[in-house]
Amino acid sequence: MRKPKHAYHHGDLRQALVQQALVTIQEQGVEGLTLRQTGERLRVSRTALYRHFADKQALLAAVATEGFALFERALAEAWGDAAVPASRERFYRVGRAYVDFAQRHPSHYRVMFGRFVDNVAADPGLAGSADRAFGVLVTALEALQGVGLVRRHAPPELAVSVWACTHGLAMLLIDGQLSRPDLDAEAMVSSTLDRVWDFLTPR
Amino acid sequence: MRKPKHAYHHGDLRQALVQQALVTIQEQGVEGLTLRQTGERLRVSRTALYRHFADKQALLAAVATEGFALFERALAEAWGDAAVPASRERFYRVGRAYVDFAQRHPSHYRVMFGRFVDNVAADPGLAGSADRAFGVLVTALEALQGVGLVRRHAPPELAVSVWACTHGLAMLLIDGQLSRPDLDAEAMVSSTLDRVWDFLTPR
DNA sequence: AACCAGTGTTGACGTTGTCAACATGAGGCC
DNA sequence: GGCCTCATGTTGACAACGTCAACACTGGTT
Secondary structure: OOOOOOOOOOOOHHHHHHHHHHHHHHHHOHHHOOHHHHHHHOOOOOOHHHHOOOOHHHHHHHHHHHHHHHHHHHHHHHHOOOOOOOOHHHHHHHHHHHHHHHHHOHHHHHHHHOOOOOOOOOOHHHHHHHHHHHHHHHHHHHHHHHOOOOOOOOHHHHHHHHHHHHHHHHHHHHOOOOOOOOOOHHHHHHHHHHHHHHHHOOO | OOOOHHHOOOOOHHHHHHHHHHHHHHHHOHHHOOHHHHHHHOOOOOOHHHHOOOOHHHHHHHHHHHHHHHHHHHHHHHHOOOOOOOOHHHHHHHHHHHHHHHHHOHHHHHHHHOOOOOOOOOOHHHHHHHHHHHHHHHHHHHHHHHOOOOOOOOHHHHHHHHHHHHHHHHHHHHOOOOOOOOOOHHHHHHHHHHHHHHHHOOO
16 A cells, blocks of 8 residues: 555545635534535545545544644644743743634634544544643643742643633633623633633742 | 324423433434434424424524523522622532533533534523523622632633633533543542632632 | 414425445556 | 556435425314
């Protein structure tokens, strides 16, 4: 089974399908994604995608996997070089990057966390991507503990709490639950990040 | 073809449809809910529900509305009588009640917050229910501020942070994202609630 | 007895995900 | 070159879905 590095009929249909799926999800939501329309937009027949994905779930899983890769990169970049000393600012950058990613790639984010993919654990690539993203958070917390900025608790436990807060904030934001006239979304983000930092610092 | 005549008029089809929808969602997820199967299970034709709901969205909106009513009641009961002095314990009970609700009624919770209902704001009953549930939280925080247990910040702002953390925790739990061998779900709940209390208390 | 609004049914249509059968093209083998 | 083989793409078909239109029955009001 060699990989055809060169184009077949379509250049790289697999990747094109994932990208087109993202566009459609952005336009019409995950529920609005239809395989037939996806094929049609790529000038390809409705069942062409079955040569690359087992079914619709598999296409969504590919979207999620790609999402986690982008996500991990965004978080890791925000945290920056391991050589630079850990600081409150670096942690805030990660928090911002998390929320930013969700707001700038809501389609990815929803597919990644929206339970549209049946068994996340079953797909090894997917589970790995997710773990690596979570790992960035754990690493950051450990580094911050190393310089005494974060209280000494089990890092995974702390990380789950941080993750829960950030994830919840992101979900509320992209579901429009915080877009009410009496609430300033941006203020909600910074104040929630402040609260998270509060509970991380030693008393 | 002939059905028992007395069953022609179903007792309370509207309510029965909502309940049946919940059962199906519990079994097969929100995506697995189908109007035809719902009717069939109630021994009613596939389109009978159009006499009670405009479309599938409206049925889901009814599920969400009922969910918010139950949710508000659960939170309000956990907080208890306004006459009793506010305390850390009362707040923890609300936090527990929040997570418990999500875990015991994941179908309700997912429909309520999963963005399956298009325009939550458009349905006045729905928006009202959601606001009342949020109101319980704000009230609790104000009472806790009154007795000096919670720092003096704008209550809605604090409430959003608390809500984000609890919501995120609940979502991760019911999506099975925290059910990994190295994580104890119950420990995650209590430690996250501890963290929330941390950032609420005055420094 | 006649009516009528509320409720449930049947038939039909267009759309969806998916399978089976068929077609086509690229690259290796002689 | 001629051929073979497999990966890739297409067409046809099917059951299931949400929903509309037309029809049928029920129970209460006049």
